[in-house]
Amino acid sequence: MSSAITDLGHHHAHDEPKGLARWLTTTNHKDIGILYMLFGLTMFLLGGVFAELIRVQLIHPANHLVTPEVYNQIITLHGLVMVFGALMPVTAGFANYLIPMMIGAPDMALPRLNNWGFWLLPPAAIVLVLPFILKLFGIGNGPVDTGWTMYAPLSVQGGLGVDFAIFAIFLLGASSLMASINIVVTIFNLRAPGMALMKMPLFVWSWLMTSFLLIAVFPALIAGSAMLLADRHFGTHFFSAAGGGDPVLWEHLFWFFGHPEVYILLFPTAGILSQILPTFARKPIFGYRAQVYSYWAIAALSVVVWAHHMFTSGMPVAGQLYFMYSTMLISVPLAILFFCWLATIWKGSLTFETPMLFALGYIVLFGIGGLTGLVLADAVADQQYHNSFFLVAHFHYALFGGPIMGVIAGVYYWLPKITGRMYSERLGKLHFWLTMIGFNITFMSQFFLGVAGMPRRIPDYALQFAPLNLVSSLGAFLLGAAQLILVYNIARAWAGYGQPATSQVWEGAHGLEFTLPSPPPHHTFDEQPVIA
Amino acid sequence: MLISGAAQAHNPFEFQTPVTPIARETLYVHDLFLTIIAVLFSIGFGFLIFSLIRYRRGRGHAPATFTAPRTPLQWALSALPILTLIFIDYVVMGIPAYHAVLSLANTRDDAGLVIKVTGSQWRWHYEYPDQGISFVSNLSTPASERDSGAPTDPNYLLEVDKPLVLPVGEKVRVLLTSTDVIHAWWIPSFGIKQDAVPGFLRETWVKIDKPGIYRGQCAELCGVGHAYMPIVVEAKSQDDFKRWVADAQTSAAQAAAVTTLSKEDLLKRGQQTYTTYCALCHQPTGLGLPGTFPPIATGKPFAAPPAMTDLLAQRGFFKDGKIVEGSVDRHIQIVLKGIPGTPMPAFDGQLSDADIAGVITFERNSFGNQTGDVVQPSTVKAARGK
Amino acid sequence: MTKGEAVARSKAPARPRRTANRRLAFGLLLVALGFFGFGFALVPLYNTFCHVTGLNGKTEETSVRPVGGVDLSRIVTVEFTSTVMPGLPWRFQPTVRRLQVHPGEPATATYLATNLSDARRNGQAIMSVSPEQAAIHFKKIECFCFHAQALAPHQSRVMPVVFFVSRDLPKEITTITVSYSAFPAVEEVASRGENQSER
Known part of the structure; x- marks a missing residue:
């Protein structure tokens, strides 16, 4: 791909506000992208604190760090904060920052909508976590404590925290929909001349599919949450058998959203991987078309397999067989992605900078997550895995091993582009190895706990589970501590320390964003480049 | 590697020792699947590690430029892993899984005993409708153990005041429901985990091989006491079971009189x-x-x-x-x-x-x-x- | 295409592009609204699906007449059970534990309900059939569960369900369990909510 850049680095003489007002009113895609990423990082740290509290509570049986009530609140907030607060915003941040530069657009198509979309997030996070803070001061009975799945009737029965969570979901949903609509419009309407759809970087493709999925499934969760709110306060009986409703309906509504949500988190980072691997293999991406078609296939399949989360809730044989076999089918496009990633590395000229290490870690860990998912697809064996620590380990391999490793890889990959400074390679490598070691200690032991019969979401457990829980907790402390290196590396580059980065940053990097200076000027591509 | 008899010292890769046909079938499937994914992972990981070593830049060769398979041989090599995976999904794993689903759903053969399990926050209520026996089963771990910070009771949190008593060698149909939120009745040795949904009836079945005490826990978050509603099943020989039924009926009559x-x-x-x-x-x-x-x-x-x-x-x-x-x-x-x-x-x-x-x-x-x-x-x- | 042309092409249509952006964004918003509506539409869709397939053990809450005669070659055991939900001071039990019927043959089972309290208490029985595949084949001709039931203080009432098992019941099903959960009635006995409207 070659490109002709015009009007590069031209600075406009706008009177732009400074300081806080700049960030509150900004419509610039790079500013908003950075806001998203900083918000996501903050939430990642908060969710991490919750995770560490869980592991401290579980470090030995009969621990009294928190009461069972607070424990349920912590596990719920950990899930909601990590999924909605950390992962979704941070990938939306990458989208905002990178997509216009990758497709040669001057900005996002709907800049003002972009600003609103972001500024819905901090209130949503506050609404979600506020009851927790209030409880510390003795006000109210704390935040949502139903698990992030919010199964009815437990969530109908729950305290005011559930209402706060529902309002947070409304705000998060509105924000996600705004971001998704904006991204689709930008990709469809603002591509530079010559940037055909099938020439777009895979990261852009991955976000296009993510946006489609979000537009399709998030409204269903909002609708379900509205019904839950009505059941709680307005005397309806959507989820209560007493009035002719059905608690299992909530499970269907939730997982109709919840399963595609896994791919909403996954896609952007699969896209990131397909940017990073060719750079450090110094070799073009393998199977571009196959990957695009795999995205389509995964997106389509993801909305028809949801009830594999519900094998134990009571399902006729036909339903079990359908959801089992359709779930197995997802392994095919995912395997194609893996194949393409491995084939991209094959016969390359490999170097192992930090982004590459995290990308390779992604392949390994997400591989374990995916393969154990294949086991979970079995409707009968699932009776043993479901809601045990095996399941917890599986989805952490899938969601930390995939999306979070991918996000970290992306941060190291584009941090020099965004800040103009190289991070410390030595610390980055240390971060990688500590993360890999800590993560595997934490979650590999949980596979064994699940197989041994330990249910999830319990604050105390039988003695036979004690040794592995201790191991898992120690791993989690290492994993948590390792993430401070990431914070330091970001802060260091942000503060202007470290080697200055070149335009191309990485010797093997391609793509329009690497034709711009590091950091890129505030406004880029006011006149669009032409892609030959 | 992973397939071995359940009788030996407990293998950390395996579930608790199975004592029902479903649990044995599940363990077989688990062993098979785990072996398959271990092999798949080893192949993928081996391939990755080989590439990382063989194609590192230090060895100084020029990177290739291919972006897709070109020759028929390359296409075949690319398709091979995908086709193998489909074969594994639908034949190697799919067929045993199909049989397991059918056998789990088979509640049709008339059961010798029917019991009804009702979940409530945070205890299990057991009923033998044909025997007129009904009782509530509660966690019996004393609070002092929980407060001690260092429990020593070997069945800590897995013991109840009144266990569910079932006969061995007989098919038992288990009906499940709940009176408040969704609970799940899980006994690893039986290979059974079934949700109890308020207002709805679910059923499953067990046929226990040998007498013993089997323990499990609620497996669906049901509120503050979720960790404190264990399930204990005491499996007795047919004769012992009959004696237990007679005793239970007598003491129920006495209790009502006081x-x-x-x-x-x-x-x-x-x-x-x-x-x-x-x-x-x-x-x-x-x-x-x-x-x-x-x-x-x-x-x-x-x-x-x-x-x-x-x-x-x-x-x-x-x-x-x-x-x-x-x-x-x-x-x-x-x-x-x-x-x-x-x-x-x-x-x-x-x-x-x-x-x-x-x-x-x-x-x-x-x-x-x-x-x-x-x-x-x-x-x-x-x-x-x- | 020369560079000049490209720049001209990308720069000139600023206004039409803005219109195009808004149009597409608006279209996507409509799609999102459509899926929001779909979320709500899932409720009736799901209920219909349950009733048609028997998913969840739900049965049609309407009266059905038997057609096509009795299949004397088969015998099906129908077992009855009950659950009283918290907040309803009733004793509520089947009077007969099980019945043996031929498919297509109408039969009557009764439940005995007693109000244990000093106040009038209304209960609504919600029915569920297991195994789920049998649910669509359990047909009610008349059932106390069609209406909420009012019981005066300490009143007892024998409540009948007249039913038949459809001849289409799969051969392998020989035992059906019918469960009634008695909930405190959510509506007054006279006027009942739309979720449980009679047809």
Whole structure:
């Protein structure tokens, strides 16, 4: 791909506000992208604190760090904060920052909508976590404590925290929909001349599919949450058998959203991987078309397999067989992605900078997550895995091993582009190895706990589970501590320390964003480049 | 590597020793699948590591430029892993999985025994409809063990006052439902995990091979006591089971006949009931937890949202920021009906007249309370109607 | 295409592009609204699906007449069970534990309900059939569960369900369990909510 850049680095003489007002009113895609990423990082740290509290509570049986009530609140907030607060915003941040530069657009198509979309997030996070803070001061009975799945009737029965969570979901949903609509419009309407759809970087493709999925499934969760709110306060009986409703309906509504949500988190980072691997293999991406078609296939399949989360809730044989076999089918496009990633590395000229290490870690860990998912697809064996620590380990391999490793890889990959400074390679490598070691200690032991019969979401457990829980907790402390290196590396580059980065940053990097200076000027591509 | 007899020392890769046909089938499937994914992972990981070593830049060769398979051979090599995976999915894994699904769903062969399991926050209620036996099974781990910080009881959190008793060698159909939220009845050795959904009936089945005690736990988050509703099944030989049924029927008849109890008996019974049903929230000390669970001990301050303290005050149990002594009748009503809008549940369906009489007598004469009140089962029986 | 042309092409249509952006964004918003509506539409869709397939053990809450005669070659055991939900001071039990019927043959089972309290208490029985595949084949001609039931203080009532098992019941099902859960009625007995409207 070659490109002709015009009007590069031209600075406009706008009177732009400074300081806080700049960030509150900004419509610039790079500013908003950075806001998203900083918000996501903050939430990642908060969710991490919750995770560490869980592991401290579980470090030995009969621990009294928190009461069972607070424990349920912590596990719920950990899930909601990590999924909605950390992962979704941070990938939306990458989208905002990178997509216009990758497709040669001057900005996002709907800049003002972009600003609103972001500024819905901090209130949503506050609404979600506020009851927790209030409880510390003795006000109210704390935040949502139903698990992030919010199964009815437990969530109908729950305290005011559930209402706060529902309002947070409304705000998060509105924000996600705004971001998704904006991204689709930008990709469809603002591509530079010559940037055909099938020439777009895979990261852009991955976000296009993510946006489609979000537009399709998030409204269903909002609708379900509205019904839950009505059941709680307005005397309806959507989820209560007493009035002719059905608690299992909530499970269907939730997982109709919840399963595609896994791919909403996954896609952007699969896209990131397909940017990073060719750079450090110094070799073009393998199977571009196959990957695009795999995205389509995964997106389509993801909305028809949801009830594999519900094998134990009571399902006729036909339903079990359908959801089992359709779930197995997802392994095919995912395997194609893996194949393409491995084939991209094959016969390359490999170097192992930090982004590459995290990308390779992604392949390994997400591989374990995916393969154990294949086991979970079995409707009968699932009776043993479901809601045990095996399941917890599986989805952490899938969601930390995939999306979070991918996000970290992306941060190291584009941090020099965004800040103009190289991070410390030595610390980055240390971060990688500590993360890999800590993560595997934490979650590999949980596979064994699940197989041994330990249910999830319990604050105390039988003695036979004690040794592995201790191991898992120690791993989690290492994993948590390792993430401070990431914070330091970001802060260091942000503060202007470290080697200055070149335009191309990485010797093997391609793509329009690497034709711009590091950091890129505030406004880029006011006149669009032409892609030959 | 992973396939081995279940009889040997416990293999950490395997489930708890299976004792039902479903559990054996599940373990077979688990072993098979785990072996397959271990092989798949090893191939992928080996390929990755080989590439990382072989194609590192230090070896100084020029990177290739291919972006897709070109020759028919390359296409075949690319398609091979995908086709293999489809074969593994739908043949190697799919066929045993199909048989397992059918055998789990097979409740049609007439069962020798039917039991009904009802989940409630946070205990299991077992019923033998044809034998006229019905009882509640509660966690029996003493609070002192939980508070110790270093429990030593080998069955910590996995023991109950009254286990479910089942015969071996006979097909038992298990019906499940719930009276409040969704619970899940999980016994790893049986390979069974089935949700209990309020208002809906579910069924599954077990056929236990050998006598023994099998333990499991609730597997669906059901609130504060989720970790504290274990399942214990005592499997007995057919003869022992028949004897147990006869004994249970006799003692049920005796229990129904008792109407007046001494204060000592009431206090003893009340303490047991309190420990099992009340102490999780109101604490073994009777001091409750600030903000959520009021103390039972009178004269103690209790800070909570007005939504809760108002309800207590209306019932005469709260004044000037402190818990005060309310009337016996109100006390019985609270235990029977609960306090709607607060976590206090209704116990009318769960506790016998004697248990409620005991626990109220106990509460009014413990934790520093000295009312001297004695409540008889007949009083509770009369109060149920109000 | 020369560079000049490209720049001209990308720069000139600023206004039409803005219109195009808004149009597409608006279209996507409509799609999102459509899926929001779909979320709500899932409720009736799901209920219909349950009733048609028997998913969840749900049965049609309407009266059905038997057609096509009795299949004397088969015998099906129908077992009855009950659950009283908290907050309803009723005793509520089947009077007969099980019945043996031929498919297509109408039969009557009864439940005995007693109000244990000193106040009038209304209960609504919610029915569920297991195994789920049998649910669509359990047909009610008349059932106390069609209406909420009012019981005066300490009143007892024998409540009948007249039913038949459809001849289409799969051969391998020989035992059906019918469960009634008695909930405190959510509506007054006279006027009942739309979720449980009679047809």
